[in-house]
Amino acid sequence: xxxxxxxxxxxxxxxxxxxxxxxxxxxxxxxxxxxxxxxxxxxxxxx
Amino acid sequence: xxxxxxxxxxxxxxxxxxxxxxxxxxxxxxxxxxxxxxxxxxxxxxxxxxxxxxxxxxxxxxxxxxxxxxxxxxxxxxxxxxxxxxxxxxxxxxxxxxxxxxxxxxxxxxxxxxxxxxxxxxxxxxxxxxxxxxxxxxxxxxxxxxxxxxxxxxxxxxxxxxxxxxxxxxxxxxxxxxxxxxxxxxxxxxxxxxxxxxxxxxxxxxxxxxxxxxxxxxxxx
Numbered sequence: 614x615x616x617x618x619x620x621x622x623x624x625x626x627x628x629x630x631x632x633x634x635x636x637x638x639x640x641x642x643x644x645x646x647x648x649x650x651x652x653x654x655x656x657x658x659x660x
Numbered sequence: 661x662x663x664x665x666x667x668x669x670x671x672x673x674x675x676x677x678x679x680x681x682x683x684x685x686x687x688x689x690x691x692x693x694x695x696x697x698x699x700x701x702x703x704x705x706x707x708x709x710x711x712x713x714x715x716x717x718x719x720x721x722x723x724x725x726x727x728x729x730x731x732x733x734x735x736x737x738x739x740x741x742x743x744x745x746x747x748x749x750x751x752x753x754x755x756x757x758x759x760x761x762x763x764x765x766x767x768x769x770x771x772x773x774x775x776x777x778x779x780x781x782x783x784x785x786x787x788x789x790x791x792x793x794x795x796x797x798x799x800x801x802x803x804x805x806x807x808x809x810x811x812x813x814x815x816x817x818x819x820x821x822x823x824x825x826x827x828x829x830x831x832x833x834x835x836x837x838x839x840x841x842x843x844x845x846x847x848x849x850x851x852x853x854x855x856x857x858x859x860x861x862x863x864x865x866x867x868x869x870x871x872x873x874x875x876x877x878x879x880x881x
Contacts (some may be wrong), residue, residue: 631677
């Protein structure tokens with residue numbers, strides 16, 4: 614990787630799919646965090 | 661992780677993904693040049709796995725010194741996540757190896773040493789399952805994870821550099837330096853940082869989740 618070539622046209626669909634997958638993981642973790650906060654605050658609540 | 665930091669991480673990783681495809685130039689000397697982009701995800705996953713195993717050893721030392729069950733839980737979760745990232749690094753590496761070297765598995769020193777680390781830490785989980793008494797389990801597991809302080813750096817950094825590797829020279833070389841052009845290096849390091857932050861975030865969530873389930877499993881007096 615010492616030398617480089619001009620950027621080969623990346624397929625925008627691949628980039629979009631990567632962004633969608635990452636956003637999905639992110640939203641899942643964010644939701645899990647808020648659910649945990651609620652359960653820590655009200656331990657009796659059903660999960 | 662605070663919501664603001666979480667959104668910052670989301671943005672950071674989005675920029676890494678866009679940077680990997682539109683900013684970093686394609687590497688030369690590859691059979692399929694576009695496939696070199698996997699580097700921006702595969703290498704940080706392996707780094708994160710290393711980070712997780714070392715963090716687990718640190719938490720294990722803390723446990724042995726203070727005997728706080730939270731440190732034992734933190735070490736356990738770090739190893740679970742280290743295994744997850746290690747398996748992801750192995751799978752992404754195998755996909756790339758098939759494109760570049762013609763086979764998914766080549767017994768390359770780096771592939772083999774990562775596999776050995778995975779097996780070493782899978783045995784840690786086995787050890788935990790085999791001991792019933794919580795205090796004894798935590799003590800034994802901490803001693804085992806401490807061994808990782810010797811095993812992990814040897815397998816991750818020494819073995820691939822004292823043997824001939826199929827891996828690209830800029831990332832794995834005898835001098836131990838990452839030797840690549842600035843844009844590629846910037847995206848690689850940014851991705852490494854992003855993955856490390858992601859590790860600590862998931863680690864925090866999983867520790868809290870485990871603490872909650874342990875609390876629920878304990879009968880009330």
